[in-house]
Amino acid sequence: MPYDRAVGRIYLGVDGGQSATTAMVGDGEGNVLGRAKGGPCNHVSGEEARERFVTAIGGAVGEACERAGLGRDRRAFAGGCFGFSGGPADKRALVEEMFSFERLTVTHDGWIALAGATAGEAGIIAIGGTGSICFGRNAQGRTARAGGWGYVFGDEGGAFDLVRGALRAGLRMEEGWGPETALRGRLMEATGAASMNDLLHWWYTPDWPRSRVAKLAVLVDEAATEGDAVARELLAGAAQSLATIVGAVRGQLFAAGEKVRVAYVGGVFRSGPLRERFRMLTELSEGVTAGPPAYGPAAGALLEAYREAGLQVRLKNVPEIEK
Amino acid sequence: MPYDRAVGRIYLGVDGGQSATTAMVGDGEGNVLGRAKGGPCNHVSGEEARERFVTAIGGAVGEACERAGLGRDRRAFAGGCFGFSGGPADKRALVEEMFSFERLTVTHDGWIALAGATAGEAGIIAIGGTGSICFGRNAQGRTARAGGWGYVFGDEGGAFDLVRGALRAGLRMEEGWGPETALRGRLMEATGAASMNDLLHWWYTPDWPRSRVAKLAVLVDEAATEGDAVARELLAGAAQSLATIVGAVRGQLFAAGEKVRVAYVGGVFRSGPLRERFRMLTELSEGVTAGPPAYGPAAGALLEAYREAGLQVRLKNVPEIEK
Numbered sequence: 123m124p125y126d127r128a129v130g131r132i133y134l135g136v137d138g139g140q141s142a143t144t145a146m147v148g149d150g151e152g153n154v155l156g157r158a159k160g161g162p163c164n165h166v167s168g169e170e171a172r173e174r175f176v177t178a179i180g181g182a183v184g185e186a187c188e189r190a191g192l193g194r195d196r197r198a199f200a201g202g203c204f205g206f207s208g209g210p211a212d213k214r215a216l217v218e219e220m221f222s223f224e225r226l227t228v229t230h231d232g233w234i235a236l237a238g239a240t241a242g243e244a245g246i247i248a249i250g251g252t253g254s255i256c257f258g259r260n261a262q263g264r265t266a267r268a269g270g271w272g273y274v275f276g277d278e279g280g281a282f283d284l285v286r287g288a289l290r291a292g293l294r295m296e297e298g299w300g301p302e303t304a305l306r307g308r309l310m311e312a313t314g315a316a317s318m319n320d321l322l323h324w325w326y327t328p329d330w331p332r333s334r335v336a337k338l339a340v341l342v343d344e345a346a347t348e349g350d351a352v353a354r355e356l357l358a359g360a361a362q363s364l365a366t367i368v369g370a371v372r373g374q375l376f377a378a379g380e381k382v383r384v385a386y387v388g389g390v391f392r393s394g395p396l397r398e399r400f401r402m403l404t405e406l407s408e409g410v411t412a413g414p415p416a417y418g419p420a421a422g423a424l425l426e427a428y429r430e431a432g433l434q435v436r437l438k439n440v441p442e443i444e445k
Numbered sequence: 446m447p448y449d450r451a452v453g454r455i456y457l458g459v460d461g462g463q464s465a466t467t468a469m470v471g472d473g474e475g476n477v478l479g480r481a482k483g484g485p486c487n488h489v490s491g492e493e494a495r496e497r498f499v500t501a502i503g504g505a506v507g508e509a510c511e512r513a514g515l516g517r518d519r520r521a522f523a524g525g526c527f528g529f530s531g532g533p534a535d536k537r538a539l540v541e542e543m544f545s546f547e548r549l550t551v552t553h554d555g556w557i558a559l560a561g562a563t564a565g566e567a568g569i570i571a572i573g574g575t576g577s578i579c580f581g582r583n584a585q586g587r588t589a590r591a592g593g594w595g596y597v598f599g600d601e602g603g604a605f606d607l608v609r610g611a612l613r614a615g616l617r618m619e620e621g622w623g624p625e626t627a628l629r630g631r632l633m634e635a636t637g638a639a640s641m642n643d644l645l646h647w648w649y650t651p652d653w654p655r656s657r658v659a660k661l662a663v664l665v666d667e668a669a670t671e672g673d674a675v676a677r678e679l680l681a682g683a684a685q686s687l688a689t690i691v692g693a694v695r696g697q698l699f700a701a702g703e704k705v706r707v708a709y710v711g712g713v714f715r716s717g718p719l720r721e722r723f724r725m726l727t728e729l730s731e732g733v734t735a736g737p738p739a740y741g742p743a744a745g746a747l748l749e750a751y752r753e754a755g756l757q758v759r760l761k762n763v764p765e766i767e768k
Contacts, residue, residue: 266621
């Protein structure tokens with residue numbers, strides 16, 4: 123029986139991020155019908171920013187609907203969930219101007235990342251990107267978070283913090299009070315700096331935003347793989363920090379020994395030594411298993427749209443790129 | 446025999462800081478003849494800033510000379526030393542436009558602080574203000590520094606870092622994964638914040654420059670004095686960090702067992718528990734004694750002016766406020 127897409131109940135999930143917006147639409151049974159990407163949609167204050175927001179969201183949703191055979195101009199949805207990097211403040215009203223929903227959830231990016239990572243089940247997500255944060259939800263629907271305090275006060279185990287540790291090790295070596303480490307040479311080579319002291323000062327300037335510094339985290343992984351003891355210690359410390367915030371969330375949401383699925387996402391987990399140490403530390407607690415996420419945040423948003431509408435579905439036909 | 450001040454060889458020391466400028470003049474035998482203060486003199490780029498710089502320096506030096514009976518308009522000195530917060534770059538030329546010297550040294554504030562703290566002798570200074578840094582000079586004139594990496598990459602043991610630790614402890618308590626601590630209540634009371642999470646976000650805004658946050662370090666001392674275990678641990682950790690950078694400098698300049706005078710300056714050392722633990726840790730190394738500075742940085746600048754001119758003098762008649 124062909125499903126009448128034009129009149130059916132359609133659900134929408136949107137991941138509104140700092141570098142791109144992803145929209146995904148599905149029917150009432152969890153079948154993903156279409157997915158598309160648009161531009162970034164953070165920062166909504168100011169007229170120009172508002173227009174960029176509307177263009178990014180409108181473009182991604184329109185294209186996802188078109189690919190789903192629903193037509194570019196579909197404005198009405200049975201349920202929707204939007205997760206925004208930087209949080210939901212001010213964005214709900216804009217979304218409601220653009221579309222209508224029987225049920226609408228506007229939340230932050232960590233929330234939809236968790237929903238995607240655990241395929242809508244109870245569990246915990248540890249995010250190690252430029253910064254770090256951890257969210258969880260238990261079977262009773264109770265939630266908790268830990269970390270996410272930003273680069274001045276926290277973010278331990280994130281990529282910026284890893285590179286900060288590498289700079290500190292290089293500085294100690296340069297000042298004559300830390301062990302030899304290949305990190306100093308690697309950082310200088312990768313950046314063209316003549317010394318760690320130069321780099322230290324550069325990294326306080328606008329030429330080196332934290333996202334740019336964070337990209338150097340791969341050097342720590344490379345040095346560790348080649349046996350540098352300082353680099354290995356930095357990765358072990360980052361894994362420990364990330365496992366600690368997971369433990370902080372687990373302790374609040376789950377009983378001792380209860381089965382908990384922990385998903386890890388973000389660039390720092392591309393490091394084998396970090397990832398394996400994180401997994402080992404996390405799985406020391408009975409019942410806990412750690413692994414990569416089931417789905418990405420856009421799929422998580424779509425799952426949340428279903429959940430808020432009271433539908434219990436499993437996603438089907440999720441595009442490979444969202445897994 | 447009355448000393449002919451008008452024609453004698455006069456030496457000048459200037460401490461050019463972010464909140465005030467202090468000038469001190471002395472005769473060829475180390476007698477302090479006059480001292481005066483002017484406005485702040487950091488930031489010299491831009492025409493307005495340049496004028497502020499010239500006014501602050503000119504005012505302080507003129508007044509010190511007047512008090513010394515040398516006349517406000519004295520421009521020629523046998524020797525001079527200027528120590529500037531933020532370093533000497535661009536400032537030497539300005540100083541040379543204003544005065545003439547047979548010998549002139551333009552350096553950074555840590556340098557003159559060290560010279561004052563040890564009364565010109567070999568030794569080490571540990572500075573724990575908003576940030577932290579350590580300098581030393583041995584009997585052979587060799588120097589070393591450690592730390593001073595700023596609030597993102599270092600500054601451990603400084604006041605901002607102490608308060609950062611207090612916020613982190615409050616956040617862990619709030620997120621349910623750290624021990625109870627009185628610091629959370631104290632920080633909220635002192636700032637009017639409703640939660641540590643509020644404070645966390647405030648402290649990323651321009652309303653809370655690091656100098657303002659750092660002023661709350663006294664709360665950590667108060668909580669520690671009343672027995673708060675977390676606060677005591679923070680002070681002990683800060684003392685350990687400061688002792689570590691002292692050890693880093695000592696190891697590079699002094700032989701094991703060699704007599705070394707370590708002076709501590711800056712607001713964090715007003716905390717009794719921190720100061721005593723720092724002293725204990727520092728004095729664990731044989732030959733090391735730790736204590737308050739002999740003189741302030743303006744007297745240190747004057748001592749450096751003598752030293753660069755090849756004079757070995759002891760300061761006499763140093764005003765109480767410079768001790």
